Amino acid sequence: MFDVAIIGAGVVGCAVAYELSQYELRVVLIEKENDVAMGASRANTAIIHGGYDPEPHTLMGKLNVEGMRRCFKLCEELDVQHIKTGSWVVAFDEAQRATLELLLEQGIANGCEGLEILDGDVVRSREPNLSDDIVAALWIPESGVLNPWEFALAMAEVAVRNGVTFMPNTKVCGMSWQDDHYEIKSCVIGAGSCASANESELENGKHDTSCSAAKAAMPEKITTICSRYVINAAGVESDRIHNMVAPPAFDIVPTRGEYYLLDGTAAGRIVSSVIFPCPTCAGKGITVSPTIHGDFLVGPNSEVIGDREDTSVTRDALLDIAQKARQIVPNLNVRTSIRNFAGVRSNSTYGDFFIAKSATNFIDLAAIKSPGLTCAPAIARIAREILGEEGVLRERRKDWRGGRRIVRFKEIPEGERAAFVREHPLYGRVICRCETITEGEIVASMKREIPPVSIDGVKRRTGTGMGRCQGGFCGPRVLEILARESGHEPLNIVEDGCGSTILVGETKDPRSREVSHK
CATH class of the missing domain: 1.10.8 (Helicase, Ruva Protein; domain 3)
Incomplete structure (x- = not known):
């Protein structure tokens, strides 16, 4: 019997596991793929958002700045590659300049520091490759970029080091409340050694993470995981997990975003900061941003799709992304691209993060879209506080071992x-x-x-x-x-x-x- 089962090992699930590993709890982190951060947590723009964009009354607005500052602190503690680059939101006319004024007010309300609007000439003195048509830009000094999958992995590694059980290749296919705990029916993908783990092995952290062609070809095996509490951090599948135990409250609207990855050596120094256009109702728009590896990301677009796992890229979308990006950086050469990829965002009909205790001992951390990567540590803090109010948290672990150092x-x-x-x-x-x-x-x-x-x-x-x-x-x-x-x-x-x-x-x-x- 586990005290807490976390469904989904994306950045939110890993952040929760990291938080809970500091307490005397039996925690399991369940993931349908063979590794952590296999969904939107690895296929995104890798930005630590500054906090100017979400409306102040939303959870996104309330958690962004807290999450941003916590992200930078965690990156230092866990040796995750990151750069505080700052970011710009650029305006091409007076109407968009007025939008910058609104974003400035919004950012101040959200707790951002150091925001300022600068004229186009000043912006180009700092970013020479930007368009001559830019008349002004909002400067957000606190934002940056990080390695998103390493961020999730680092938190998960510390969690496992401190007793959290990681169960990959395990897809939740049903759930029911039984007097004082949940029975979670899970399909262990392949009937190999991973499926043979019994409850004793699971609680001792011995769940085999191997993944082979032979195992993948075998039929799934149903296993039952028992836990007093369940935390839903299932990303694009979070509405389906929610609906297993509670009345429908939101629907995930899977939205694909496609990207170029440009080779930094061939492309030269395109930009040194993250560059955004003025946002629209569709999102923050096509960005041009540096990566921690010295390359550049261009994208994403925003396309509602039916298949939640469709990460294909299309010629038309890439052409559109390139055309819009060149409005910001005219000399952008997408022929220096070394990879194209796509991620699927968890947009929803709810319009905000859906964070709630939705059923007995069941906590939703659902519909987490941008700035979800940035907000993950703050979302995990809320989950910890809810469990604290429920009386679940015991004493802090005296033997808890944090930190991480990687030899590069x-x-x-x-x-x-x-x-x-x-x-x-x-x-x-x-x-x-x-x-x-x-x-x-x-x-x-x-x-x-x-x-x-x-x-x-x-x-x-x-x-x-x-x-x-x-x-x-x-x-x-x-x-x-x-x-x-x-x-x-x-x-x-x-x-x-x-x-x-x-x-x-x-x-x-x-x-x-x-x-x-x-």
Whole structure:
């Protein structure tokens, strides 16, 4: 029996797990994919929003500034890559200048500091590539960018280190209240070792996170998880989870946003801050922003779709994004793109975050759209307070271990690298040349609390495959290391989710390969 079950290991679910891991509680974090941050938490603009945009009376407005400041603090504590870049909202005419005045007032009401409206010439002196047609811009100095999947992962790793059980590959398919607890019916994807975990193993944190082609091909197995409280942080599926135990209160309107990722080396210095157009009812608009890796993101658009998992990209949408982005940065060259991707946002009919105790011992943290990434720590604080009012929180853990430090070889001063490699030889073998990621970093990622189970899992933890070649050079080496360190056959290593196998068969008898290596 768990005290709290968190459904969804996106950034909100991971933030809640991080908060609750500080208490003497039995907590389980349930995720239908094979890793954390597999939905909108990894496919977004990676912005720590400054807080000027949400209306002050909304939860989004009330939580943005708190979340923003907490994000920066957590990034420092958990060694998550981030940059305080500041951001601009640009205006092209007097009507849009008036909008800037409204946003300024709104931001001040939300608790933003340092906001100011500057004339176009001043803006261009700081951002020379911006359009000559820009007449003014709102400066938001407190905003920035971060590594969103690393942020979620860091919080989840600390949570697991402190006793939270992580259950990947586990899709909630039903739920019912039984006297004093919920019975959560879950489909464990594949009937492999992951499905064989019993309750004792789950509560001891021994749930197998392996994901192979063989397991993915097997039928799902139904298992039951018992928990006194349930927290719904299921993102784009949050309305469906809500409806399992409470009357319908909102509908998720899945909205796809597509992006360009431009190579920073080829594109040059496009902008140093996040650039927004004036917002509309459809959203914040097409942004041009730097990333923590030195590249640039352009997007997203906003398209309501029927399929909640449709992350495909379309030619028409990308052409439209490029055209709108060039209104802001005329010399933008999308031919320097090294990747296109899309994410699905949890827009809803409710129009705000839906945070409520909606049924007995059931808490919704639902319909979390932008600025949800920024607000996640503040949302987790609300969840903790609700549980506190319910009398669930026991004493704080005296043995709680926070913090996190990651060795990134390219951040080691050049004069210290040789000595470091002599002591740690695996850091002397560069696997990803684009991003200068070493074998030592890959192996270290596999010894952390939530090890990667896929090529992209290694990518999200270390940065392999993030550069210009997008894994074309390092991919086979990463696969080799992942298979070696995990003990899985290379044929069973996946690119990302379950079933996304890379290798289809042996071209030689494995025994002959062993002989040739001797």
